[in-house]
Amino acid sequence: MPSRGRRAPAPTDRGSAPWLVSALLATMIGLALWGLTPVLRDIGWWLEAVVSGAVVLLVAAAVRSIALRRFWGTIAGAATGLAFLTATFGDGSGFLGVLPTPETMAVFGELNRAGNRDILEQSIPADATEGIRFLLCVGVVAIAIAADGIAHLLRAPALAGIPVLVLLLVPSFVRPDFLDLPLFALTAAAWLALLVVHSRPVARRTAVGVGASAVVLALLAPAVLPAVQGPAPDEGSGGGLATGLNPIITLGDDLRRGNPRHALTYRTSDDSEQYLRLTVLDDFTGRSWEPSELPEPGRDVEQIGPVPGLAEGVPSTTITATIVVGDVASRWLPVPYAPTSIRGLDGAWSWDPEGLTVRTERSNAQGQGYEVDVVLPAPSVEQLVAAGSGPAAGMERYLALPPELPDSVARTALEVTEGLVSNYDRALALQQFFRAGDFTYSEQAPVEDGYDGSGAEVLGAFLDARSGYCVHFSSAMAAMARTLGIPSRVVVGFTPGSSVKEGEDDTIVHRVTTHNLHAWPELYFDGIGWVRFEPTPGRGTPPAFAPLDEDDPATPDVDESVPPPPTPAPTSTAGPTGAPEIPDDEPTEVPDESVASPDAPARAIPIGAVLPALVLALLLAPAVLRALRRARRLRAVDRGSALDGWDELRDTAFDLGLSSDVGLTPRQFAESVAPLLDDDAAAALARLRSAVEAHAFDRVSTPSDPADVSTVVHGLRRGAGVGRAIASALLPRSLVRAWLPTAARD
Structure with missing residues (x-):
């Protein structure tokens, strides 16, 4: 009676064809991965992901060449892929470094959450964070195992290209113009070669003909099919707040939301209102303001270092802030300046000694409740004036300007500060220049007139139009300060929010919403450190400093003998600081991408919905x-x-x-x-x-x-x-x- 099952040929009969099939599969995966280069920076992630797939296919081919059953090759490849992931991303939690343990699975779970959050938060091109690299390698290992099993176990090489096709199409879901047709053709050529190798001689002409027809059809289809458009954002949908590596990129979209959403609540030991910082952007590349350094893992937040630049003799007070974050997905932790200790956080968090920002690689600020001890420097006007008129030593990176910065920025800064000597007087003059009434706050005007974003080229148009929102005001003041030799940087975070009394003891609680998202400049003064300024009209409150004993005659327009009064933020539709009452458990909604800034991430269709549907269809x-x-x-x-x-x-x-x-x-x-x-x-x-x-x-x-x-x-x-x-x-x-x-x- 003939055999009913599939009989594996003897090892001596297999020849080099299985090795060639595995090599072609590895080539297809490498080519498909290269299509992600417009989406992710550098190529280190590509090499790592290619290696992860290659070792799976190599081991599978080697084992299959000596085993009596074909399935042992696929099993060995899958085991090798898991060992590779454990050795590369397991943080040493694996047994002998390569065998996964329950602790390894917990590490993988954290990386999965971090990677998905990074994908949502970053702009394009994104940094290949550890979480993103983990997801890439997991995906490539899974694709390699699936393709190997389909090609060798099921002996269906034509279907083995389906998993690779999914990987090849991912960039086009991020943005349609990311589809690289020459790369698609090269991958298709490797697939056709796979058909030739794995087909009978009498059927090769038919196989190649059908395959080539399918490739040509796929290349021509985009030219004749209508473009796919994503659905309009749902006003009531929930989602994460874009606070990834560079929160200023999508800050305009966050501010243009129709309704404010709950972000966090906080209370302080002295009932004071506080700006809450997320991240510091000190590298002005010309395209945008970006963080030059990130907090290095290992710096325990229970003991944070000293306040940068703060010398003895500058008055300060110490308070404790208790903060509860709502449904805001962020790897940056909202904290007042300057934190010295943080307690009660879940996950691993670290701090940056220059910006005193707090960040995590794998955890999340969402739902966190924690206490922060904060030092509040309170320099006097006299001390600020005494800080001098030139840049402090070692602050060169805070003075760097891109070559494409319009000349009007430096020219306007000189005009506004003409006759003023100290850095403090010039900083006040810049702040007053924006808040005096000639500029208006508008979240829509930059979009409508084509100068939205935080890049250098938009500042000239902004100074001419004299209308924008916090991104433009903070970027312009920081750039103008640098042209005057004053070290500066941009901070992204939240304004203080609205205050309410709660409980029987009337505890003052500050409620912060997405309308409190804000960007402001910080300027450096020798012996004092970084000082916040508020150039955006109608938003936030300018800082107040202790007065001089007598008025300074060098600044006739400013009376330093009395502290400058706080400027309350008006409750206007342009950008309310005080937000309406909304439930604590109401989720943060997805940014409105229908009006996107030039720096905003480009997403033509919702990849989270379309990609699974495409995979299922394939x-x-x-x-x-x-x-x-x-x-x-x-x-x-x-x-x-x-x-x-x-x-x-x-x-x-x-x-x-x-x-x-x-x-x-x-x-x-x-x-x-x-x-x-x-x-x-x-x-x-x-x-x-x-x-x-x-x-x-x-x-x-x-x-x-x-x-x-x-x-x-x-x-x-x-x-x-x-x-x-x-x-x-x-x-x-x-x-x-x-x-x-x-x-x-x-």
Whole structure:
């Protein structure tokens, strides 16, 4: 009796074809990964991901070359992939460094959450953080295992390209113009080579012809199909706040939301209002303000270093702030300046000694409740004036300006500060220049007039239009300060919010919403450190300093003998500081991407919804094609074709791995599968065999019944078992039977 299962050829019979197939799969994966280079910076992530896929395929090929069963190669490749992930991303938690443990799974869970958050938060091109690199390697390992199993176990090389195709199409979901057609053609060429290697000589021309036609169709389809547009953002939908590596990138979109959403609440030991900082942006690249350094892991936030630049003799007070973050997804922690100790955080957090910002690699500010001890420097006007008129030593990076900065920025700064000597007087003059009334606050004007964003080129247009929001005011004042030799940087965070009394003791609680998102400049004064200024009209409160004993005659426009009064923020529609009452558990909504700034991330369609749908459609495509073929054959049987019914039974047995010899006679085939069938299915098989034999010998017989075909098909599936039945339905090998080598068909 012929064998019912798939017989693996002896190792000596395998030759170099399996190695060549694995090499071509690795090439396809490497080419598809290269398509992500417009999305992610550098190429270190690409090398790491390619290695992860290559080791899986290499080990699988090596084991398959000596093992008696093909499946051992795929199993060995999967084990190698897991070991690679453990060694690379397990933080030493694996047994012997490569065998995963429960602690390793916990590390992987943190990396998964961090990677997904980084994808949502960053702009393009994004930094390949550890979380993103982990997700890439996990995806590549999974694709390599799937492609190896499809090509070698199921012997369906045409279908092995489906997992790689998903990877190849990912950049086009981020932005349609990221689809690299030459790269697509190269990957397709490797796929066609795979078909040639894995096809019988007589079928190679057909395989290559069909494959090449599919590639040409895929290349031409974008030119004739309509563009896909994402749905309009749902005003009530929840989501994360864009506070990734560079929060200023999407700050404009965050501010343009229709309704404020709860971000956090805080209270202080002295009931004072506090600006809450997220991150410091000190590198003015010309394209945007960016952080030049990130907090290094390992700096314990329970003990934060001294306040940069703060000398003895400058008055200060110490308070404690208790903060509860709402549904705001952020790796930057909202804290007042200057924190000295933080307690109660979940996860690993670290601080930056220059900016005193707090950040995590794998945790999240969302839902955190913590206490912060804060030192509040309170320099006097006299001390600020005494800080001098030139840049402090070692502050060169806070004075750097891009070459494309418009000349009008420096020229305006000189005009505004003409005749003033001290850095403090000039800083006050710059602040007053923006707040005096000639400038207006508007979140829409920069978008409508085409100068939105934080890059150097927009500052000239902003100074001419004299209308913008906090990004423009803070960027302009910081850049103008640098042209005057005053070290400066931009800070992103929250204004103090609105105050309410709660509880029986009337505790003052400050409620902060997404309308309190803000950017402001900090300027450096020798012996004092970094000092906040507020140039944005209608937002926040300018800082107040202790007065001089007497008015300084050098600044007739400013009376330093009394402290400058706080400027309350008006409750205007342009940008309210005090927000309406909203529930604490109300989620932060997704930024409105229908009006995006030039620096905003480009997303043509919602990848989170479309990509899974595309993957599902690709995975189900073979099953749908097989079902259509079966339906066509059953209709032919109903019209009297016994041969179509018998072809369906042969293909079903081939898909299930029960019989692969096309040379079996109907009687031999029936005898080989009969033990798997119950009485009803066996009787139906006998009737079908009788009909096909009568047709072969031109004898008159009873026409075949489509119901008999269906009965035998169901019987074969039951006899083969659930696992084989599911595999045969999802990946029916009979679709590519003509392309398979003789060993897979006989």
